[in-house]
Amino acid sequence: MSEADALAFPPLLWGEAVSTDAFDHACQRALLGCDAGLVAYRVNASVAQAALVFAPEVPLAKAMAMLPLCGVGFQNALGVMAPPEVAVHLDWDGGIRVNGAACGRFRAMASTADPAAVPDWLVIGFTLPLIPASDRPGDTPDQTSLYAEGCAEVSPHALIEAWARHSLNWINRWDEEGSRALHSEWRGLAQDMGEEITRDGLTGKFLGVDEDFGMLLRDGETTHLIPLTTVLEPAP
Template sequence: MTDALTFPPLLYGEPATGGAFEHACLRATTGCDAGLVAYAKGTTTLEAALVFAPEVPLGKAMAMLPACGIGFQNALGVLAPPEVAVHLDWEGGIRVNGASCGQLRVLASSTDPEAVPDWLVVGFRLPLLPEDDRPGDRPDRTSLFAEGCADVDPTALLEAWARHTLHWITRWDAEGTRPLHGEWRGLAHGMGEETTRNGLTGTFLGVDEDFGMLLRDSETTHLIPLTTLLEDTP
């Protein structure tokens, strides 16, 4: 089947059978080449997932989660009206004009931070339209088209996400995490505010070199590794 979408060099598209994240994970376990972008374009949602073949330990490779998040923010930032604000939660949440609007997910072949995984998959799911008939019941949640982005073409957004994400991956490979840190800090939601993660409550101070959350309570600063966000095998 010929792919109708256009992806940058090193990436190639494949329509998903079912969810894009699950499709990409299944293809990764069967040994597909890195660079696969699985996608599912529905009338109410947009899903995509990218397969990586890391050459560094998992703890370092987890930087692909914020890289994909930054790529999404940059892509939507170009295509959406200028008044639309897009931010990122540490745990992969996407926020549009302050409200939750989609989620990034991550899974790898291993959960050992010191081991080089055979594969790693990062994907996102974005609601295009409200998921029920009473969106006002959940003012903390929104959809893309409800935030003034009805003219954003999902296909263009998907292609732009692939391009911008590849740009940040290339910079990470050449320059390390510093450029990612600089860009991510300007997009991070909730930094400096109280939050609860892994049963710990404190102030979200920022992240360490590998994007682990630094959480300060009344006694000490806790480090919550990004690997705690890894999902179980679907």
């Protein structure tokens, strides 16, 4: 591992540079019983990835707040490092938006899919494209990359470090203060709030989220609740 790859993380977090998918690596390490606080990360010329292992002490339904929390941590980190004209927003299901276009996403996996069970582990990770996927980016105007949005001076290694710091700060606030501050911060960053969207076969107005960040979707006279646990990827 080169000096550039040896990232510095705050207390309680520790890093592993990997050459494979960082999210998959973190999930495998969690499955084998690694300690919470592992940050697996991978940076190459085209992509930056990082994934954080949690050991929740609350049921999965509440622990899923770590998905929007890590998204807020990412926005806080990139918001400081990017030029001021760069806007970063978050999709409810983990997508990252930069200047309105999709720019990577967050993923989530846990040891259980039961919302009422306390999971042995939970992994939240992101993939961020650094350069366009093709040499014809105009063909996919709804997709973008970090460097294509005026962020060529942003170091992906420094961004991962900053994401870990900001996320840990939000974890501490969530532990000590509850979810109100996180809800407030996330609502200001949420993509498509108040808009007509389609999710899980339902089309309606995205009204907001409940206490556990479940989506409230208004369809005519009916308000549907779509739990955030529905975005979990199945554990191996």
